[in-house]
Amino acid sequence: MYNVKHYLLSTLLCAATSLAAQNTDASFKAYEETLKGTNIKFGMAPIPGGSFNMGAAAGEKGALLSEGPQKKVTISPFWMGTHEVTHDEFNVFFEDEGTPTNSDVDAVTKPTSQYIDLTWGMGKTGGFPANSMQQFTAMMYCRWLYQKTGHFYRLPTEAEWEYAARAGATTTYPFGNDAAALGDYAWHAGNSGKVYHKVGQKKPNAWGLYDMLGNVSEWTLDQFDEKYYSKVTDGATDPQITPENRHPKGVRGGSFEEAAERVRPAARLSWQPDWNKRDPQIPKSRWWLTDGHFVGFRVVRPLKQPTAEEAEAFYKLHLGQ
Numbered sequence: 351m352y353n354v355k356h357y358l359l360s361t362l363l364c365a366a367t368s369l370a371a372q373n374t375d376a377s378f379k380a381y382e383e384t385l386k387g388t389n390i391k392f393g394m395a396p397i398p399g400g401s402f403n404m405g406a407a408a409g410e411k412g413a414l415l416s417e418g419p420q421k422k423v424t425i426s427p428f429w430m431g432t433h434e435v436t437h438d439e440f441n442v443f444f445e446d447e448g449t450p451t452n453s454d455v456d457a458v459t460k461p462t463s464q465y466i467d468l469t470w471g472m473g474k475t476g477g478f479p480a481n482s483m484q485q486f487t488a489m490m491y492c493r494w495l496y497q498k499t500g501h502f503y504r505l506p507t508e509a510e511w512e513y514a515a516r517a518g519a520t521t522t523y524p525f526g527n528d529a530a531a532l533g534d535y536a537w538h539a540g541n542s543g544k545v546y547h548k549v550g551q552k553k554p555n556a557w558g559l560y561d562m563l564g565n566v567s568e569w570t571l572d573q574f575d576e577k578y579y580s581k582v583t584d585g586a587t588d589p590q591i592t593p594e595n596r597h598p599k600g601v602r603g604g605s606f607e608e609a610a611e612r613v614r615p616a617a618r619l620s621w622q623p624d625w626n627k628r629d630p631q632i633p634k635s636r637w638w639l640t641d642g643h644f645v646g647f648r649v650v651r652p653l654k655q656p657t658a659e660e661a662e663a664f665y666k667l668h669l670g671q
Contacts, residue, residue, distance in 0.1 A: 378427060378653055380558070385442045386498050392439055393432035394651060395558040397514050399425055404512055405579055405616055410522055412611025416576045417618055424587040425513045430506065431648040433479075433549040433560050434568065435491065437469065440480035443494045461487060461637050470545075470643050477548040479561070479646040485569045485599040485621070486669065487637045488647040493665045495649065502661050504668075505571040506650045507590045508578070508618070511602045515563065515615040517556035522614055523563070524555045529610040536564030538613045542606035546644070563613045566646030567601035571668070574600035574620040593668060596636070597621050605644035 382391045405420040406413035444461055468482035485505070492503045506514065521527045525535065533541045535553050542564070550560045562568075572591040575581065582589045593599070598621040604613030625642035626634050639645055656664065 375427075375653065380432075381429075383499055383501070385439065388442055390438055390442060392435070394429040395432050397425075397428050397430050397510075397557060397650075399427040400513075400518075401425070402513055402516060402518075403520065404509055404582070406614070407522070407616075410614070410616065412609075412614065413616060414618070416578065417616050418579055421579055421582045421584050421586070421589075423509055423513075423582065423585070423589055425510055426588055427653040428506075428510060429651040429653070430510075430514050430557075430559060431650070432554070432558055434566055434646050434648045435480050435488075436477050436549055437474040437480050438477065440491060441474050443491050446494070461490070462635060464638055466640065468638055468640070468643065472545065477550070479546060479549055479566045481546060481566050481646045482639050482643050483645065483647075484626075484635070484637055484639060484642075485647075486596070488569045489665070489668050491647075492649055493669070496661060496665075501651055502655050503649045503651050504664070505569055505647060507588070508570045508572045508600060508602065509582075509589050510650060511568065511570050512615050514557060514559060515555065515603065517559070519556070522616075524615065532563070532610050532613060536561070536604075536613050537606045538564045538604065539607055539609050544607065546606045546646075561603075563603050563615070564608075565603075565606055567605045567619060567644055568603050569645065569647040570600050570602055572600060574598040574618075576620075578618075597623075601645055607644050 378396050380393065380395050382393050384391045401422055401424045403420045404423050406417040407420060408418070469478070472478050488505055492505060495503045515524065517524050519525070523529065523532060525531050532538060535555070537547050537552065546566050549565070552561060554560045555562055571593075573593040573595065575591050578591060581591065600621070601619050602617065604617050625639045625645070628640040629635055629638070
């Protein structure tokens, strides 16, 4: 049964008109967003609405029980960041002197300081993906970005993320079933040298998205559920597991540390407590991951913009966990 939370999420995640009408909207095209007061930009690619088979196909190499069976779902149109959010972008938020430092989720909260270098020597400039952060931090960045730009940004749902990663392909990888070509598209354990890399150095997928596979894993919006596919109805539109608790949330795409069979569009991974095991703080930081150096994120923007009241209710729901 749907409750108020489900109704709110449905309002924000679903489009009010048909997919065909939205996909032909004249404003639905690629664009660049410039962070106010800087020369830092990021690209957003239009992801057309449509249906696809979500999850791992029967017999897919490396697939876990939590990655199937496949369900056919429909996704409304949205924009997605062409690259993972970089440290260059994230640091504008981190260093924003106008950001309040209180802990009230009704205001944009300034991140706490990192007590060690969580870039692990890679640095905060030059186009490296932002990493070592909790899902809460990624969502706070999205909210800050909305307040700075007037455009409603959030994390993708698991369904949106996989749909965008596949880019219309029905094979194990967007380029086929054979992992031999993975190195052309992704940084993984076989070619990364055990470090993450600057964004955009590999080939993009068919929808112009870079590093969807490998480099850093990417946070999604859903509450992670091992039985996701038993809870998603075949034929559902914009499915999501509504968050009820802060943990666990899930990441997608694999990372620079993982083998090719774990760097697939259908691959799922749940947050783990040991991603922050070396954090000496009590309670442990809700912002950072001392041992989650492989975790980053990218943003999406639904074609249908919510009202200001709907947007604030959405952020309050997701940041109040």
